[in-house]
Amino acid sequence: DIVLTQAPLSVSVTPGESASISCRSSKSLLSSKGITSLYWYLQKPGKSPQLLIYRMSNLASGVPDRFSGSGSETDFTLKISKVETEDVGVYYCAQFLEFTFGSGTKLEIK
């Protein structure tokens, strides 16, 4: 089974500063079609998760370009530049080779 390990568990950020969240996979997420099957979701308080990044580094429609994704076959990073108060919530990475989610990283505002 593919396990996704996120770090840190939580992060507290001053508005306007940057934040980075790590996601490490126990196996390569590079599919036979050459697609890196790693996705990032944000679940705002009391809401359903929403897609931020697909296929490791592509911004979903309507997502501010303050969000960016990068990585390799097993190590991935979500970066949020110039954090805003609306970015508060739990960030999950997810892999779609076996459809599992990481345990989440809670972003709070200082």
Added chain:
Amino acid sequence: EVKLLESGGGLVQPGGSLRLSCAASGFTFADFYMSWIRQSPGKAPEWLSFIRNKANSYTTEYNPSVKGRFTISRDDTQNVLYLQMNTLRAEDTAIYYCASDGGYSLFDYWGQGVMVTVSS
């Protein structure tokens, strides 16, 4: 605007059954794969099942944790997704979401979720 509205949740005794529905609108439902995902309080989402579209013969996939107990189905004439849940256990207590593929991922759009509580 894509809208997904789940219904059918509630309190059920262990060993009981429940059928969830997800009414879809704002997109061509028949063209897209549809999924069910659940989330226990304070936990990460857990994928349960997805069903492919007619072009892919409505084939289904299940998480081993629910395979044999849960059945996903869809009615493209009514734009509704279903999840039949049998032999429910306390650990099935969670918010259940339906989600649709939107061209980016299997879970591009999510409903607001419906609570299922399994307890005596």
